[in-house]
Amino acid sequence: MAVTGLDHYNLRASRETLDVLKDFYCDVVGLKNGPRPPFATFGYWLYAGERAVLHLSEARTGEIRTSHLVNTFDHVAFNCVDLAATQSALAQHGIAVSQAEVPGTGQVQLFLRDPAGNGVELNFAPVDR
Numbered sequence: 001m002a003v004t005g006l007d008h009y010n011l012r013a014s015r016e017t018l019d020v021l022k023d024f025y026c027d028v029v030g031l032k033n034g035p036r037p038p039f040a041t042f043g044y045w046l047y048a049g050e051r052a053v054l055h056l057s058e059a060r061t062g063e064i065r066t067s068h069l070v071n072t073f074d075h076v077a078f079n080c081v082d083l084a085a086t087q088s089a090l091a092q093h094g095i096a097v098s099q100a101e102v103p104g105t106g107q108v109q110l111f112l113r114d115p116a117g118n119g120v121e122l123n124f125a126p127v128d129r
Contacts, residue, residue: 009076010055013065013116015042018056020115022046025054028093029078029120030086048078068117075111075119083108083124 011021022044025031031046031054041060045052054076059065080086090097090112100109106126114120 008051008053008055010057011116011118012057012059012063013067015058017065017067017116018042018044018058021056024115025056028090028095029122030080053078067115073118075121077109077121077123080122080124083110086110086122086124 011018013021022033025046026033031048033044034047034052036043036045036052036055042058044056046054046056087097087110090110095112098111100111101107102109108124108126110122110124112120112122
């Protein structure tokens with residue numbers, strides 16, 4: 001077996017939390033809500049370009065999914081463009097952000113949290129600054 005790349009990641013939560021997460025990842029991060037196969041459970045597939053990179057799935061009946069827990073998951077990272085516009089949009093949404101630069105590369109990283117407490121990293125190549 002050979003892994004050729006990351007396909008997507010999935011967040012599972014209550015329907016109410018899914019709606020909040022969908023709005024955050026679309027309105028703040030810039031993903032687009034798109035087509036999703038007709039699964040038996042509710043959810044969203046969020047796209048970066050033509051690729052569904054984030055699946056939001058409704059928790060099963062009786063399943064408890066607690067937000068804002070400390071565990072081994074740290075963050076998901078997205079490649080992005082237009083640092084200034086992104087910083088402006090994050091500020092307009094009142095999103096707390098920390099910024100770093102990758103040593104030796106000039107790549108800028110913005111770190112933030114989604115409404116469920118999951119870490120999100122937005123990466124900008126030096127030419128996109």
